[in-house]
Amino acid sequence: MKGDLVLVGLLTRDQPPHVGERALPGGYVHIDKDSDTEATARRVLKEKTGLTGVLCEQLATFSGPERDPRGWSASVVYYAVIPEDAFAEVAEHAPLDWVPLGNPGRVAFDHARVLTAVADRIRARAAYSSLPAWFLARQFTLTDLRRSYEVLIGAPLNDSAFRRKINELDMLEPVEGAKSKSTARPAQLYRLKEPRLTLFDRTI
Amino acid sequence: MKGDLVLVGLLTRDQPPHVGERALPGGYVHIDKDSDTEATARRVLKEKTGLTGVLCEQLATFSGPERDPRGWSASVVYYAVIPEDAFAEVAEHAPLDWVPLGNPGRVAFDHARVLTAVADRIRARAAYSSLPAWFLARQFTLTDLRRSYEVLIGAPLNDSAFRRKINELDMLEPVEGAKSKSTARPAQLYRLKEPRLTLFDRTI
DNA sequence: ATAATAGTGTCTTTCAGACAGTATGAT
């Protein structure tokens, strides 16, 4: 996330097919070392970005004869969320191009369709889960969190109602004595109680 | 669906591995005839049950070295919904065992986990989509529909609020002049406006 | 008529949005 945009990291391909075009990072399953496709996704994520321990979820499996010129293929697609404070490190680690998820430009294979599916999933999940918190550093203010929800959902939220609902959801805990640095009044810092994605019964 | 239970059709395996145990119906992708894995799912569904044109959605992909004794495998899992009025025909077509989705008993492979995921998905989707309508015949009464929501969500719904919300969602159209047969007052029949799964912004 | 289910109208309660007002820091 950057400003009010969600960014996605794409690789410029140096191997055929589609040399020179942008594509999502990917890799093959190694059945000798991957305990499942999520392990593959996390292994490739670590290789290409250095990231570990982040939110990483299966999106869906895309398949068919036309999506890769080499022939019929199936890709099990995962998305991972890079916390704001890890972004610089990741950008340094990997030669990725960061493009807006909602407007990625030309991409190889069927990755335009995949990116649309990612964007839809993120927008939908943002409204009824703790997903937006995973885009932030491990400690964040309520204003940070509200902004993240607003960016991902794509609509403004009422501040006092937001605080009320976050309170009722009981998913955060204040970090005792920790306050944000600010040009104005410092804000209480919070962190997620559960180190996993929490789903709500109602939208935020 | 039967009474207040959601049923799932399992096959008793007559080929190794796990001969004699119950398992979800499945099949291999035929890359010469399947345009993607959904086509595979629909082909296998038709072969095993005779069903076509029903709601059929990808659930997720399950993978790993332990789920099948033959070695590392990946299964792209789809679920299909059998309309109430097609059930007898399907039951006749296929030698399936119909067991409660929430309490399926012993099953082969990792299918217990798969069934849990299906049950979770259905329960979650039921609350904010037209999914429950797909468990009914193409024409149904509002009471039928409410009951379907109640069974899938697992909680009772307020009748007048339900009618209000269904009305606002504008997803049904009345079938002119069609009324249910009943021991009491006949009810107006409705059908879905859109022949696809509709997602709502809020829960029903 | 009575029973049974369908469907409507309305009262009440609950929840979300608006927004004023207070708090706490930097300058």
Add this chain to the structure above:
DNA sequence: ATCATACTGTCTGAAAGACACTATTAT
């Protein structure tokens, strides 16, 4: 003190639940 942002309290309006009431059929 003023500015800027954090946070709280309260009013209002909208939506959901409760439930009484009417409607339409079978018996």
